[in-house]
Amino acid sequence: MKELGIKKLTTNEELKGLIEKDLPFPVRGTYGCNTSCVEIRDGKENILCDAGTGLRDFGNYVLQSSSQMKSAQPHTFHIFISHLHWDHIQGFPFFVPAYMPGNHVHIYGFYHELEQAFVRQQDPPYFPVPLKGMKASITFTMLEQGHEYEIAGFKVRGIKQNHPGDSYGYRFEKGGKSIVYSTDSEHQKDADNEDYPFLNFFRNADVLIFDAQYPLVDAIHMKENWGHSSNLVGVELSVKANVKRLCIFHTEPTCDDETLHQFLEDTRRYLQIYAESSPLDIDLAYDGLEIEV
Ligand SMILES: [Zn+2]
Numbered sequence: 001m002k003e004l005g006i007k008k009l010t011t012n013e014e015l016k017g018l019i020e021k022d023l024p025f026p027v028r029g030t031y032g033c034n035t036s037c038v039e040i041r042d043g044k045e046n047i048l049c050d051a052g053t054g055l056r057d058f059g060n061y062v063l064q065s066s067s068q069m070k071s072a073q074p075h076t077f078h079i080f081i082s083h084l085h086w087d088h089i090q091g092f093p094f095f096v097p098a099y100m101p102g103n104h105v106h107i108y109g110f111y112h113e114l115e116q117a118f119v120r121q122q123d124p125p126y127f128p129v130p131l132k133g134m135k136a137s138i139t140f141t142m143l144e145q146g147h148e149y150e151i152a153g154f155k156v157r158g159i160k161q162n163h164p165g166d167s168y169g170y171r172f173e174k175g176g177k178s179i180v181y182s183t184d185s186e187h188q189k190d191a192d193n194e195d196y197p198f199l200n201f202f203r204n205a206d207v208l209i210f211d212a213q214y215p216l217v218d219a220i221h222m223k224e225n226w227g228h229s230s231n232l233v234g235v236e237l238s239v240k241a242n243v244k245r246l247c248i249f250h251t252e253p254t255c256d257d258e259t260l261h262q263f264l265e266d267t268r269r270y271l272q273i274y275a276e277s278s279p280l281d282i283d284l285a286y287d288g289l290e291i292e293v
């Protein structure tokens with residue numbers, strides 16, 4: 001831990017500065033424990049990736065902002081689902097804006113069972129309110145791989161990923177900027193090939209949100225075929241694909257804050273070994289992290 005010394009703090013700003021600049025992240029905050037839900041904010045309509053438990057906080061944030069702005073305008077949400085494992089859809093029953101008439105929720109995915117999965121998780125005895133009891137208009141749209149879609153002002157395409165039961169990554173592009181959301185995806189030996197399809201999918205992304213649940217040793221020896229990747233593969237693919245910012249995501253839920261912080265430091269150190277002059281920035285996702293693109 002950095003030596004703080006004795007410092008006399010006389011203003012709130014000085015105190016805030018000390019907390020934000022001098023204290024290590026696990027001391028001043030926490031990475032949190034919500035499951036997958038990422039907002040891509042641009043314009044009026046809301047783009048989201050996955051509907052894990054983070055969707056509950058997001059819904060509350062939307063309601064709070066509307067009440068602060070005294071706005072009764074209806075909202076439109078576009079939610080892109082990576083796959084139907086429970087940690088990626090379980091926030092939806094707690095998404096308050098979906099209960100409000102006038103709001104629109106569009107849910108996209110690559111699975112025939114997409115709508116059924118959302119219906120079933122709110123059927124008795126799992127939840128007291130069925131999906132059709134939610135008062136917003138809720139639609140489900142099946143996407144196809146290989147197509148590029150124009151949704152809420154973004155160009156959107158998907159890629160099939162290696163995960164039990166498959167999963168899909170998404171690439172969003174607008175105004176020369178690009179964000180890739182690629183979670184629950186295992187990269188194996190073919191990731192070393194020059195024509196590995198993910199290199200193209202990640203190419204020049206401003207931000208790559210990347211599943212790195214395990215350190216490399218676990219990923220290779222104990223957890224091969226579990227459907228997740230390592231931080232080191234994330235660094236290597238990011239450098240090869242000229243990604244600007246790598247955001248480590250879907251980290252191991254049994255890790256405490258100190259362990260995750262060390263995981264981030266190790267990942268940054270590996271970048272220096274693997275590609276010393278690379279300008280790649282690396283973050284580890286925490287609840288509420290905002291990245292400007
Ligand atoms: Zn999964």
Ligand SMILES: [Zn+2]
Pocket residue numbers: 036085087088184250
């Ligand atoms: Zn998952």
